[in-house]
């Protein structure tokens with residue numbers, strides 16, 4: 447396992463218990479951390495990149511103790527935050543050089559080469575003398591990837607990477623990230639978008655109200671939701687009644703009726719047929735379940 451998180455708790459000074467005894471082992475490869483807004487994803491990410499201390503618990507990253515060996519951890523860690531505004535006053539190459547120094551690349555000559563190589567890889571070499579503030583949105587994102595990967599980190603942490611991106615840009619972003627990162631790296635993608643995880647992660651965890659409600663592969667999450675998605679056609683009155691009791695995840699007009707999809711363990715009050723779940727259905731299913739009953743292996 448590349449990352450081991452043990453009994454991790456974060457209680458904010460105002461008493462908010464944002465992370466509740468998290469135990470999580472993360473293998474190398476692309477790992478998706480999925481959860482709704484307020485679940486605790488950013489809190490966990492901030493702790494993982496050593497920007498914030500947990501209230502209690504331990505984290506080991508490739509054998510380093512995150513809380514005690516911060517300098518070593520910084521060398522093996524790359525962080526891609528949501529917001530890149532902090533580099534606006536630098537030129538592209540200058541900024542990347544600065545990021546490399548911050549990550550512990552002290553040798554000037556090899557740093558210069560690494561900066562040039564990375565700019566080539568992310569397609570920013572031609573604009574290396576341009577102020578970062580004057581880059582297009584897509585270019586800024588590529589510079590974000592470059593700064594996170596410049597020192598060839600083992601662990602890359604990406605916080606809500608696709609906020610504000612259209613679907614095509616999201617795919618390009620993910621492809622670039624996997625292309626540029628090395629083979630034995632661990633990429634943690636924190637997101638509330640199910641599609642980000644289903645299309646790129648071989649492992650994932652679901653975070654809800656500060657607790658892990660599922661850990662495993664997207665396929666095994668799908669499997670757990672098999673037989674729990676129901677399709678039926680209803681009139682307005684039935685629609686309202688069902689909506690009070692169950693999560694309705696799709697509503698398609700059908701004449702003066704509605705074709706709907708419902709997620710539930712049991713659904714025998716209305717004539718309905720089972721349909722195969724997709725990851726979005728499975729996500730809703732787990733969000734509705736009592737936490738901790740479904741911890742995967």
Ligand code: ADP
Pocket residue numbers: 458459460462463464481482483484485486487488489490
């Ligand atoms: P997510 O990234 O999944 O949206 P967060 O980690 O931002 O979730 O928040 C988790 C919980 O912790 C939320 O209830 C949020 O209101 C709370 N929280 C986040 N930051 C702070 C803070 N600085 N002080 C107090 N509570 C906070």
